[in-house]
Amino acid sequence: xxxxxxxxxxxxxxxxxEIGLKGKNRYLFENALCDRISEALEPxxxxxxxxxxxxIFVQCPEQYDxxxxxxxxxxxxxxxxxxxxxxxxxxxxxxxTKGVGDYVEAMYPDREFxxxxxxSRADKNYPLTSxxxxxxxxxxxxxxxxxxxxxxxxxxxxxxxxxxxxxxxYSIVIPGPGGxxxxxxxxxxxxLSGGIDSPVAGFMISKRGVSMEAVYFHAPPYTSERAxxxxxxxxxxxxxxxxxxxxxxxxFTDIQLYIYDKCPHDELTIIMRRYMMRIAEQLALKEKxxxxxxxxxxxxxxxxxxxxxxxxxxxxxxxxxxxxxxFDKQDIVEIAEKIDTYxxxxxxxxxxxxxFVAKHPxxxxxxxxxxxxxxKLSEKxxxxxxxxxxxxxxxxx
Numbered sequence: 001x002x003x004x005x006x007x008x009x010x011x012x013x014x015x016x017x018e019i020g021l022k023g024k025n026r027y028l029f030e031n032a033l034c035d036r037i038s039e040a041l042e043p044x045x046x047x048x049x050x051x052x053x054x055x056i057f058v059q060c061p062e063q064y065d066x067x068x069x070x071x072x073x074x075x076x077x078x079x080x081x082x083x084x085x086x087x088x089x090x091x092x093x094x095x096x097t098k099g100v101g102d103y104v105e106a107m108y109p110d111r112e113f114x115x116x117x118x119x120s121r122a123d124k125n126y127p128l129t130s131x132x133x134x135x136x137x138x139x140x141x142x143x144x145x146x147x148x149x150x151x152x153x154x155x156x157x158x159x160x161x162x163x164x165x166x167x168x169x170y171s172i173v174i175p176g177p178g179g180x181x182x183x184x185x186x187x188x189x190x191x192l193s194g195g196i197d198s199p200v201a202g203f204m205i206s207k208r209g210v211s212m213e214a215v216y217f218h219a220p221p222y223t224s225e226r227a228x229x230x231x232x233x234x235x236x237x238x239x240x241x242x243x244x245x246x247x248x249x250x251x252f253t254d255i256q257l258y259i260y261d262k263c264p265h266d267e268l269t270i271i272m273r274r275y276m277m278r279i280a281e282q283l284a285l286k287e288k289x290x291x292x293x294x295x296x297x298x299x300x301x302x303x304x305x306x307x308x309x310x311x312x313x314x315x316x317x318x319x320x321x322x323x324x325x326x327f328d329k330q331d332i333v334e335i336a337e338k339i340d341t342y343x344x345x346x347x348x349x350x351x352x353x354x355x356f357v358a359k360h361p362x363x364x365x366x367x368x369x370x371x372x373x374x375x376k377l378s379e380k381x382x383x384x385x386x387x388x389x390x391x392x393x394x395x396x397x
Contacts, residue, residue, distance in 0.1 A: 197295030
């Protein structure tokens with residue numbers, strides 16, 4: 001079947017949905033989508049992406065891996081669906097009918113199904129109109145394959161024929177991820193931990209066209225190199241959707257120990273989180289990001305109550321985007337499984353937050369009280385934050 005697919009399908013027709021609503025700016029989104037498709041297929045080699053009269057086609061090399069190509073296209077945001085197409089070089093009627101018939105013969109060996117022909121012609125000088133192509137092509141297929149039956153309402157197979165300089169025939173529609181092409185809606189900084197939620201949050205924000213950088217807070221020796229590698233592995237997995245990114249690894253140990261020593265222990269999580277947000281924002285501004293992204297969901301843990309979220313928001317000037325804010329945990333897990341981050345996320349390597357969690361953390365922090373507690377840090381904290389930013393490790397993903 002793999003060999004048949006490669007011989008039969010010389011191109012893929014790319015379809016989009018939301019981009020089509022963009023009016024005069026649509027070409028910008030189409031260009032961005034073409035760029036993202038090219039980037040996704042670049043490691044496979046030999047593909048070309050072309051725009052042709054309101055269509056986007058991926059032209060395949062002579063030899064290619066069908067399954068790998070499909071897998072790569074399924075990760076490109078902006079594609080609503082795509083279709084492997086057989087290419088008929090000569091659009092003359094005899095060549096067209098034979099080409100469509102050969103396609104049906106190769107794709108459907110038993111040929112006992114109901115069908116409908118759906119035709120369009122970009123070349124309005126073609127001697128037959130679209131309805132005439134449907135009618136005549138259907139009649140030809142019935143003569144060639146008597147076991148097939150026409151059903152124009154609910155056919156089992158829709159045979160699509162597009163007449164252009166070349167003609168294209170397809171009957172398979174593969175769902176894409178939808179959304180908008182990455183890079184069409186600015187850039188954001190993702191606070192990436194080793195948990196289930198933050199990779200999903202990055203995936204969902206990128207689906208809206210946002211390119212991504214990421215920051216991870218590492219606390220050696222309390223968190224191991226395995227915990228750090230786990231986050232790198234997660235970044236690699238989501239980068240298949242988000243594109244290339246920088247992962248900023250911040251050494252947070254000294255700051256955490258200082259907060260642990262100076263502040264009430266029931267406030268540790270909130271105060272640590274506030275300093276993470278401060279550092280993440282400084283890195284985001286340096287990278288010209290337009291916001292921060294977190295995997296927080298209301299009420300999931302003590303640091304994610306409405307009061308706690310307000311306390312962490314208070315230190316930020318950039319907007320904080322929380323795409324999972326109203327999701328149940330199972331909703332998040334299902335997406336994590338879909339994007340292949342779940343099994344990595346549940347590996348038992350602790351991140352820096354879980355090491356310093358108090359037994360009874362405050363769930364309704366008072367911002368004024370938190371500010372007063374942070375005053376106890378004033379002697380060294382600014383210098384420590386500056387050092388953490390200066391010594392950040394940057395990993396290209």
